[in-house]
Amino acid sequence: MIRLLAAALALAAAVPVAAxxxxxxxxxxxxxxxxxxIERGTVVITGGRIVAVGADVAVPAGAKIxxxxxxxxTPGLVAAGTALGxxxxxxxxxxxxxxxxxxxxxxxxxxxxxxNPDSLLIPVARLGGITRAIATPAYKDKGGRExxxxxxxxxxxxxxxxxxxxxxxAMILEMGDAxxxxxxxxxxxxxxxxxxxxxxxxxxxxxRAAYDRGETRDYMLSRADMEALIPVVEGRMPLLxxxxxxxxxxxxxxxxxxxxxxLILESASEGWRVAGEIAAAGVPVxxxxxxxxxxxxxxxxxxxxxxxxxxxxxxxxAIEGNGNHREREMRYNAGNAVAHGLDWPAALAAITIDPAxxxxxxxxxxxxxxxxxxxxxxxxxxxxxxxxxxxxxxIRGAAQPMSSRATELRDRYLPAVQQxxxxxxx
Amino acid sequence: xxxMTKHLCGACIALLSLASAGAxxxxxxxxxxxxxxxxxxxxSVPLAIVGATVLTGTGTELADATLxxxxxxxxxVGTALPVPEGYRxxxxxxxxxxxxxxxxxxxxxxxxxxxxPSHEDGNEAVxxxxxxxxxEHSVWPQDPKFRLARAGGVTSLxxxxxxxxxxxxxxxxxxxxxxxxxPGMKFPGAPYxxxxxxxxxxxRLYGGKGRSPATxxxxxxxxxKAWIDAADYVRRWDKWEAGAKAGDPPxxxxxxxTLAGVLRGEILVQNHCYRADEMAVMVDIAxxxxxxxxxxxxxxxxxxxxxxxxxxxxxxxxxxxxxxxxMESLDGIEENAPMVDAAGGCAIIHSDDGLLIQRLGxxxxxAMTAANHAGLPVSRGEAIKWxxxxxxxxxxxxxxxxxxxxxxxxxxxxxxxxxxxVYALADRVWIDGVIxxxxxxxxxxxxxxxxxxxxxxxxxx
Numbered sequence: 001m002i003r004l005l006a007a008a009l010a011l012a013a014a015v016p017v018a019a020x021x022x023x024x025x026x027x028x029x030x031x032x033x034x035x036x037x038i039e040r041g042t043v044v045i046t047g048g049r050i051v052a053v054g055a056d057v058a059v060p061a062g063a064k065i066x067x068x069x070x071x072x073x074t075p076g077l078v079a080a081g082t083a084l085g086x087x088x089x090x091x092x093x094x095x096x097x098x099x100x101x102x103x104x105x106x107x108x109x110x111x112x113x114x115x116n117p118d119s120l121l122i123p124v125a126r127l128g129g130i131t132r133a134i135a136t137p138a139y140k141d142k143g144g145r146e147x148x149x150x151x152x153x154x155x156x157x158x159x160x161x162x163x164x165x166x167x168x169x170a171m172i173l174e175m176g177d178a179x180x181x182x183x184x185x186x187x188x189x190x191x192x193x194x195x196x197x198x199x200x201x202x203x204x205x206x207x208r209a210a211y212d213r214g215e216t217r218d219y220m221l222s223r224a225d226m227e228a229l230i231p232v233v234e235g236r237m238p239l240l241x242x243x244x245x246x247x248x249x250x251x252x253x254x255x256x257x258x259x260x261x262x263l264i265l266e267s268a269s270e271g272w273r274v275a276g277e278i279a280a281a282g283v284p285v286x287x288x289x290x291x292x293x294x295x296x297x298x299x300x301x302x303x304x305x306x307x308x309x310x311x312x313x314x315x316x317x318a319i320e321g322n323g324n325h326r327e328r329e330m331r332y333n334a335g336n337a338v339a340h341g342l343d344w345p346a347a348l349a350a351i352t353i354d355p356a357x358x359x360x361x362x363x364x365x366x367x368x369x370x371x372x373x374x375x376x377x378x379x380x381x382x383x384x385x386x387x388x389x390x391x392x393x394x395i396r397g398a399a400q401p402m403s404s405r406a407t408e409l410r411d412r413y414l415p416a417v418q419q420x421x422x423x424x425x426x
Numbered sequence: 427x428x429x430m431t432k433h434l435c436g437a438c439i440a441l442l443s444l445a446s447a448g449a450x451x452x453x454x455x456x457x458x459x460x461x462x463x464x465x466x467x468x469x470s471v472p473l474a475i476v477g478a479t480v481l482t483g484t485g486t487e488l489a490d491a492t493l494x495x496x497x498x499x500x501x502x503v504g505t506a507l508p509v510p511e512g513y514r515x516x517x518x519x520x521x522x523x524x525x526x527x528x529x530x531x532x533x534x535x536x537x538x539x540x541x542x543p544s545h546e547d548g549n550e551a552v553x554x555x556x557x558x559x560x561x562e563h564s565v566w567p568q569d570p571k572f573r574l575a576r577a578g579g580v581t582s583l584x585x586x587x588x589x590x591x592x593x594x595x596x597x598x599x600x601x602x603x604x605x606x607x608x609p610g611m612k613f614p615g616a617p618y619x620x621x622x623x624x625x626x627x628x629x630r631l632y633g634g635k636g637r638s639p640a641t642x643x644x645x646x647x648x649x650x651k652a653w654i655d656a657a658d659y660v661r662r663w664d665k666w667e668a669g670a671k672a673g674d675p676p677x678x679x680x681x682x683x684t685l686a687g688v689l690r691g692e693i694l695v696q697n698h699c700y701r702a703d704e705m706a707v708m709v710d711i712a713x714x715x716x717x718x719x720x721x722x723x724x725x726x727x728x729x730x731x732x733x734x735x736x737x738x739x740x741x742x743x744x745x746x747x748x749x750x751x752x753m754e755s756l757d758g759i760e761e762n763a764p765m766v767d768a769a770g771g772c773a774i775i776h777s778d779d780g781l782l783i784q785r786l787g788x789x790x791x792x793a794m795t796a797a798n799h800a801g802l803p804v805s806r807g808e809a810i811k812w813x814x815x816x817x818x819x820x821x822x823x824x825x826x827x828x829x830x831x832x833x834x835x836x837x838x839x840x841x842x843x844x845x846x847x848v849y850a851l852a853d854r855v856w857i858d859g860v861i862x863x864x865x866x867x868x869x870x871x872x873x874x875x876x877x878x879x880x881x882x883x884x885x886x887x
Binding site for chain 1: 539540541570571574626729730732733747748749750751752753756757758759760761765766768769780781784785788791792795796799800801802844846847848849850851876877880881882
């Protein structure tokens with residue numbers, strides 16, 4: 001008991017990092033909230049939360065002051081579609097927890113379990129200004145496995161504990177080429193199978209007790225998978241569909257309309273061709289705007305102007321990074337979207353407040369507003385450009401180390417290259 | 427008409443000299459250059475690009491400078507240059523001018539879009555030694571990515587076989603011009619490269635098939651056995667030639683011909699190799715058999731042996747962002763290229779990718795910014811060499827392209843903004859003085875045959 005108390009005290013002693021009051025002063029603050037842009041603003045964080053944002057905010061006595069004069073201050077970036085916390089080295093299977101090939105587990109697979117907050121990928125992503133991420137399941141198909149859903153995504157924090165922010169922020173599904181392949185080789189097979197599955201989930205939900213008594217017919221999915229899909233058919237958990245071809249997007253929109261599902265589209269290479277319909281359905285889109293090659297027959301219309309065209313049609317978009325170890329490039333992807341027509345503020349929104357909104361997290365993160373969690377990034381220039389970098393990153397009010405294993409490697413070998421003139425080789 | 431004749435004559439002389447260069451480059455024992463370049467730049471008008479910020483590729487940045495192009499060659503670059511009469515003037519004010527971007531590591535055409543087994547022809551993954559295959563025989567010139575790379579300012583690129591095999595085959599160097607045939611893109615007189623792969627890929631593939639190499643020591647044994655055979659092949663041909671070519675010549679062997687070309691210094695070794703310790707082993711092998719490694723590709727750990735690589739005069743073609751996919755790439759850092767550069771080496775930012783090839787300037791910008799942040803100062807004039815002059819050196823074409831020095835091929839990009847920034851777009855791209863990309867003019871956006879009639883062709887992608 002005494003030992004437990006001592007442990008509790010030690011924990012309490014560790015807390016003050018987040019509890020400390022921090023004032024970030026003098027920067028150009030892009031709040032992404034109602035306060036808009038503040039030319040010379042101050043952000044005050046206390047107890048891990050933002051307590052004040054504005055031009056005339058007094059710095060509380062005893063606050064640690066971060067001078068951001070001449071710098072840009074933004075909310076922490078929110079990365080959708082990541083493997084952060086789920087992967088270490090892609091080719092080392094034991095370190096890859098993105099997917100399961102279990103034959104009885106698909107929709108019930110939950111990326112919120114098994115998260116690794118010590119992953120080497122996390123400090124690297126943080127140095128790209130990313131403070132929160134959507135840990136997203138992937139597929140690991142075995143021969144003959146025809147389960148359509150990859151599982152549920154989870155929202156995670158890249159600093160402080162716990163890493164898990166919110167479980168079940170979306171159900172992951174692929175349509176188009178990959179989905180058709182999984183359903184037996186044709187698009188129609190998946191569309192029919194999905195409608196049948198949703199009908200079974202509704203049936204199961206109405207007859208749970210009978211199911212447990214063994215008095216129902218056999219269902220296609222396991223009990224756990226059907227339980228996981230109930231919030232989806234009730235429209236409480238968004239169904240996140242990766243899809244590219246314009247006609248496939250229309251099919252996804254029709255499916256969601258008929259089944260009364262809440263939909264998020266992902267990738268949507270040809271989204272620009274059906275942008276009006278996506279906007280009219282109020283469906284948001286996650287995309288990697290640099291993906292402009294006709295990499296497959298479902299992406300023939302891929303273009304660098306997709307993000308700008310979707311946004312112009314009124315679609316809420318979130319811009320993704322380049323996957324796994326390369327999430328730090330998310331902000332450059334947003335910059336490239338600007339180079340191809342997206343408004344700069346919309347591009348910053350697409351990596352901050354808009355992904356937070358899409359995943360139901362906007363009450364906690366995504367903008368600099370009193371009451372929100374203290375995720376703040378200070379930049380030495382344009383956050384969307386290759387020519388600038390973060391100088392400070394705060395998560396839940398705590399300053400994050402501006403280092404990673406990569407910077408440690410760099411610093412170990414830097415002296416040897418800085419003095420090459422002495423003729424010695426190591 | 428007079429000027430036309432003059433231009434044609436100039437082309438004739440150029441062709442003659444190239445033909446002889448091609449013959450000299452042919453591997454020993456080969457009859458001749460069997461797949462000669464058929465690329466002929468169109469006749470171009472003399473051009474003056476005025477008022478841009480110029481990165482020359484030689485380390486220099488010039489503000490408000492003028493570049494003169496005549497007969498498809500760089501004629502002069504400098505500030506306060508008068509524009510000669512008869513030159514078409516291009517307004518470069520507010521824009522940036524660089525040499526054409528050169529990608530030292532591409533699989534365009536051999537892994538085209540759309541990705542389908544029908545034309546994924548980059549790895550002859552049936553034997554650890556396929557030095558006999560030539561990438562140019564797999565290149566599909568209608569790969570839509572050639573145009574996308576052109577829109578990203580890429581004017582020359584080396585197409586390599588993949589890294590499945592210890593010896594993957596010959597590379598081919600292309601000018602990024604629209605063409606129905608691959609010889610119509612071939613960089614005239616560019617030397618061949620031999621793709622060699624270290625590490626995980628060959629041992630995983632062949633070990634998985636229950637054959638050698640299954641380990642890194644198996645990899646090394648595989649290289650050395652092949653070089654012993656190649657040295658023997660060279661001796662047999664030398665002996666026949668020294669004997670006044672009396673009697674039947676030795677039988678030609680396509681595989682050994684390529685390896686012999688390396689031993690004779692005619693074919694450049696392009697070595698996929700990630701780890702510092704493995705690169706050091708490859709340097710030892712090269713010394714054992716008396717050849718040079720021209721470039722280590724990917725080379726995520728080059729920063730650990732940067733002084734050694736500088737001393738050995740081996741280029742390093744790498745990324746800023748890629749790391750972690752495999753154990754051998756776990757130690758990748760953003761500052762790899764700048765650290766190689768700081769040690770006095772030849773640093774290159776390459777793509778190995780159909781998206782990254784469209785924004786090599788940004789990747790170089792990330793490396794440059796990371797280095798400056800880490801206290802390793804790199805100027806823009808220096809960083810542009812990573813994607814121009816240095817890849818030209820790695821590919822053996824530095825006497826022809828890679829800088830804006832007078833006499834070089836007029837491969838030039840006019841950028842809308844600082845070329846290291848996300849906001850930079852290639853407004854215009856000239857190859858041998860001929861406009862091959864104009865962001866504002868669909869006549870110079872030449873989509874490949876494949877994309878005609880497909881969705882979304884009404885704009886420049």
